[in-house]
């Protein structure tokens with residue numbers, strides 16, 4: 001776990017003891033590192049700079065990865081744009097200081113109200129995902145006396161080789177306009193009175209560890225851009241989505257943004273269009289963790305359970321994708337063995353099911369984890385025994401964190 005550093009008195013992030021955060025703010029609690037978020041953003045910016053395309057590129061953070069206002073505020077301050085999928089995300093971006101001209105609006109089911117709000121705000125572009133959305137957007141924009149800037153999100157039918165729930169670029173997926181239909185739909189868009197065709201967009205999936213599928217998709221997109229240009233439809237920008245994965249397990253390294261983007265940028269660096277990227281997970285996934293506290297230790301005949309106070313609603317990836325997150329005790333060597341009133345002393349490591357309190361058998365954070373745990377008292381005392389695990393990066397469903405603490409929080 002590179003974000004948190006183990007010292008004698010427990011895990012620390014940016015020099016702050018996680019036990020102190022748990023004592024002050026309670027648990028469950030999301031903890032984010034301003035330094036790690038900034039570093040992740042800089043890795044993208046540096047890769048674009050090294051390829052000579054930074055001044056015509058926009059990094060639009062995919063808000064669905066984590067819509068915490070402090071995180072949005074930090075990225076806005078670094079110059080990022082935002083990729084949103086709802087009116088709620090639009091409102092959050094504005095609340096956090098984001099600007100309309102740097103917002104792209106993705107998503108297969110934009111409502112008329114959401115279209116209106118984004119048009120009135122003057123966003124950079126709608127990433128339109130179907131013929132019917134295009135017609136509806138034309139109507140809504142017309143009713144407001146505006147022209148909607150539009151990219152078609154094309155579905156290139158490329159296998160991203162990732163979990164089926166987060167693969168979006170195959171023709172069986174609900175996302176985007178089928179590649180074979182895109183040319184004709186562009187021709188239709190070009191004659192609609194309240195649509196301004198400005199770009200093209202493609203996002204083939206998430207947690208991609210191999211750059212090859214994204215490069216293959218880029219080839220298809222560029223061929224279409226050139227075909228459109230030949231018929232007089234000149235696009236101003238090319239948006240190649242997000243997708244870069246992160247490391248969850250020690251033996252599954254993820255490429256750095258520079259390495260992931262290299263094959264794509266090799267194709268793009270000599271072109272004239274502006275470039276948009278929509279990274280989400282790779283900007284935030286390894287920049288935070290979820291602090292939770294062991295409420296109950298429940299030995300069983302077949303399995304031992306550690307019931308913690310964070311649940312599937314706080315960290316949904318295990319329940320949703322059977323995803324694996326690192327789970328480590330917060331206490332350091334000097335705190336491990338001593339128990340206070342109401343606590344159980346740390347024993348030898350045992351195999352635990354780490355589960356939440358929700359009445360669902362799918363409410364788990366990790367299976368079969370060898371951990372030395374102790375039950376903590378329930379008062380918000382300093383002597384707690386929370387465990388720590390990585391914050392879930394990409395989820396497509398938003399939920400309000402019950403508590404969060406971040407070095408990215410504006411300090412007022």
Ligand SMILES: Cc1ncc(COP(=O)(O)O)c(C=O)c1O
Pocket residue numbers: 062064065083106107168203205206207208241242243244245278279280281282394
């Ligand atoms: C349209 C779109 N853009 C960007 C992203 C962000 O992808 P990632 O978090 O893998 O970078 C997603 C993720 O689902 C998406 O659907």
